[in-house]
Amino acid sequence: MRKALIGIVLALAGTAQADEVVIAALGDSLTQGYGLPAQEGFVPQLQAWLDAQGADVKLINAGVSGDTTAGGLARVDWTLTPDVDAMIVALGGNDLLRGLDPAQARSNIEGILQAADRSDVEVLLVGMQAPGNFGTDYKAQFDAIYPELSRSYGSLYLDSFFAGLREENTELDPVALRPFFQNDGIHPNADGVARIVKGIGPHVLRLIELAEK
Numbered sequence: 001m002r003k004a005l006i007g008i009v010l011a012l013a014g015t016a017q018a019d020e021v022v023i024a025a026l027g028d029s030l031t032q033g034y035g036l037p038a039q040e041g042f043v044p045q046l047q048a049w050l051d052a053q054g055a056d057v058k059l060i061n062a063g064v065s066g067d068t069t070a071g072g073l074a075r076v077d078w079t080l081t082p083d084v085d086a087m088i089v090a091l092g093g094n095d096l097l098r099g100l101d102p103a104q105a106r107s108n109i110e111g112i113l114q115a116a117d118r119s120d121v122e123v124l125l126v127g128m129q130a131p132g133n134f135g136t137d138y139k140a141q142f143d144a145i146y147p148e149l150s151r152s153y154g155s156l157y158l159d160s161f162f163a164g165l166r167e168e169n170t171e172l173d174p175v176a177l178r179p180f181f182q183n184d185g186i187h188p189n190a191d192g193v194a195r196i197v198k199g200i201g202p203h204v205l206r207l208i209e210l211a212e213k
Contacts, residue, residue, distance in 0.1 A: 022060065022086075023060065023087065023207065024062045024080065024087045024088070026072050026090070027067070028065060028066065028067040031061065031062070031063025033061070036189070041061070041193065042197065043060075045193050045197045046059060047059045050204060057204075060079075068100065073111045073115075080115060085122070085211040089123055096142070105145060106141075114153075116155075123155040126200070127157065128142070129142075129159075164197065165177055
């Protein structure tokens, strides 16, 4: 009888654990939490926000500082372990900083989405917009990557990692938003991350819903 009861308890525990949705956040330094104490980075703050919403979810920080879309593609297969149910993809900033070919970035992002499809993993694709200094053609090509691939692969889509900061400044003016960034003007500080999390959080809740189906 004792062994039977232990077996039932273990079985129930296994079921409860299986209900937890595991999400990998595949990204660069913005995802990784560059320049911040561990608990103030994007993934820990998003985890805390989701916990406060009552979501049964575990986030995996798959952000690598300096990573390009090519780097994300190179490691997506070993990021998508069997326990991963969904993935946030937030890559492209370093491609822009280096002025890399938009066609190659598109191919890399598409490869990541194809890997997710093979693993039957739901995706939230976070977009990126190019600055105007590379020319109008470059900007048009780069900006189109994310919404077009999101439609093609049926992923969830958020147009910008910094969407949550629009509550502070609709046009995302760099001067007005300076208080939410570190001294480099690129990476958000803890307060900036908190606002970013509020913007992306509802989309991640939707991602969890899809992963649970």
